[in-house]
Amino acid sequence: MRAAGFDFGTSNSAIGIVKGNAATLAPVEGSSTMIPSAVFFDFADHDKPHYGRDAIDAYVNGNDGRLMRGLKTILSTALISERTALSKRAIPLTDVIAMFSRHLRLKAEEALGAPVDAVVHGRPVRFVEGDDAADARAETTLASLARQAGYGEVSFLYEPVAAAAQYEQNVKQEEIVLVADIGGGTSDFSIVRIGPGRDRASDRRDDILANTGVRVGGTDFDRNLSLAAVMPLFGLGTELVDKQLPMPRSIFDDLAWWPTINLCYTPKIQREAEEIHRLAVEQEKTARLLAVLSKHLGHRIAFAAEQAKIDLTADDSASVGLAFVEAGLAAPMTRETFDEAIASELTRLRLAVWNCLALADVDAENVDTVFMTGGSSLVPAVEAVVRDEIPNASFKRGDDFLSVGLGLTLEAQARYA
Numbered sequence: 036m037r038a039a040g041f042d043f044g045t046s047n048s049a050i051g052i053v054k055g056n057a058a059t060l061a062p063v064e065g066s067s068t069m070i071p072s073a074v075f076f077d078f079a080d081h082d083k084p085h086y087g088r089d090a091i092d093a094y095v096n097g098n099d100g101r102l103m104r105g106l107k108t109i110l111s112t113a114l115i116s117e118r119t120a121l122s123k124r125a126i127p128l129t130d131v132i133a134m135f136s137r138h139l140r141l142k143a144e145e146a147l148g149a150p151v152d153a154v155v156h157g158r159p160v161r162f163v164e165g166d167d168a169a170d171a172r173a174e175t176t177l178a179s180l181a182r183q184a185g186y187g188e189v190s191f192l193y194e195p196v197a198a199a200a201q202y203e204q205n206v207k208q209e210e211i212v213l214v215a216d217i218g219g220g221t222s223d224f225s226i227v228r229i230g231p232g233r234d235r236a237s238d239r240r241d242d243i244l245a246n247t248g249v250r251v252g253g254t255d256f257d258r259n260l261s262l263a264a265v266m267p268l269f270g271l272g273t274e275l276v277d278k279q280l281p282m283p284r285s286i287f288d289d290l291a292w293w294p295t296i297n298l299c300y301t302p303k304i305q306r307e308a309e310e311i312h313r314l315a316v317e318q319e320k321t322a323r324l325l326a327v328l329s330k331h332l333g334h335r336i337a338f339a340a341e342q343a344k345i346d347l348t349a350d351d352s353a354s355v356g357l358a359f360v361e362a363g364l365a366a367p368m369t370r371e372t373f374d375e376a377i378a379s380e381l382t383r384l385r386l387a388v389w390n391c392l393a394l395a396d397v398d399a400e401n402v403d404t405v406f407m408t409g410g411s412s413l414v415p416a417v418e419a420v421v422r423d424e425i426p427n428a429s430f431k432r433g434d435d436f437l438s439v440g441l442g443l444t445l446e447a448q449a450r451y452a
């Protein structure tokens with residue numbers, strides 16, 4: 036059977052194939068083996084779908100249409116049964132996921148030169164926290180979407196276990212590793228016993244000592260940064276003329292989070308925003324909110340917030356550029372303010388590491404290596420939390436964006452080849 040390993044990420048995706056005896060990632064956009072998990076429907080061209088960087092560029096260039104990002108997150112929320120409006124019809128959000136998945140399957144087949152029948156699909160340790168039934172439903176939904184995308188056979192592997200398999204390829208001796216995969220939508224941890232040759236055992240269950248996962252990731256960091264620095268420029272936290280009425284938050288919350296941005300572009304929300312503007316004390320700010328909604332600039336704001344967050348990985352201060360809303364408009368941000376804005380998320384990460392150690396019944400001193408992967412593991416405050424919990428381990432990184440995809444492909448080779 037010909038099998039692929041598919042890392043469907045909240046922010047970025049990759050797909051791998053087994054060619055000859057080697058597991059490799061397929062080029063998915065030009066020569067790149069990574070593609071942003073984004074779909075854009077072009078209203079001027081019969082709702083034609085664009086994928087990845089191409090989708091983002093079409094949106095940023097101002098084409099009339101609908102951009103979808105953060106699609107994986109909807110698997111964990113009530114949005115799973117929602118539709119999104121295209122130019123003349125509305126389609127289920129689940130169909131958009133299946134289209135994206137099919138697009139990548141076709142890329143894998145192109146690279147392989149043959150049809151792919153089976154897939155090892157990555158999944159976070161928890162789609163839904165604290166509700167096993169809902170978590171299982173999310174996996175069932177994803178499996179049926181993978182079949183809709185054309186795979187006959189679908190099985191799953193925890194994303195951090197996949198990353199451990201990839202890391203294991205290069206180790207020289209047996210070790211206990213804690214994998215920390217901090218992505219766009221979730222943070223996942225596994226404690227695994229690895230070593231040269233161990234991957235040949237048919238059953239590795241005893242080597243996987245514990246897995247924990249929380250729904251915390253880079254898209255949450257973007258939202259918190261936006262709520263702290265950007266949304267106040269659009270009226271969040273300002274007063275209404277009638278002091279009895281507080282400024283409603285929900286529009287700002289939805290506008291600041293990738294998966295909910297499109298919910299803001301309905302006539303109902305437009306009317307609500309006009310009412311807010313009519314009553315606002317600082318109308319120069321709410322006027323910007325009206326402009327953002329009518330010009331569908333929500334994703335532009337999210338990209339700008341994400342870019343400022345990434346800048347804060349290297350620098351102590353950054354600025355969210357908002358000139359596309361108003362000439363000269365920008366929101367300054369310091370690393371310190373950003374760390375404060377994500378404090379509760381950092382606490383949840385700390386607890387997840389702690390729980391993983393407890394479940395594995397391993398003391399922090401007995402973890403030999405911490406393998407950090409996922410784009411959000413680059414956030415200095417995130418790395419600091421993990422170092423703080425496991426101070427004596429050696430810290431290693433692979434490719435922050437590709438380890439999971441490669442690990443899933445190695446597993447596809449083991450399961451199906």
Ligand SMILES: Nc1ncnc2c1ncn2[C@@H]1O[C@H](COP(=O)(O)OP(=O)(O)OP(=O)(O)O)[C@@H](O)[C@H]1O
Pocket residue numbers: 043044045046047048107194217218219220221222252253254341344345346348408409410411412413414435436
């Ligand atoms: N240099 C950086 N500093 C901080 N964050 C970064 C950096 N580079 C990328 N990111 C963030 O990493 C996240 C994407 O990481 P990644 O591609 O690992 O996630 P994903 O696999 O798509 O998501 P998930 O596994 O949670 O479904 C985004 O939120 C992005 O903004």
Ligand SMILES: [Mg+2]
Pocket residue numbers: 044045194216218219409439
């Ligand atoms: Mg990931």
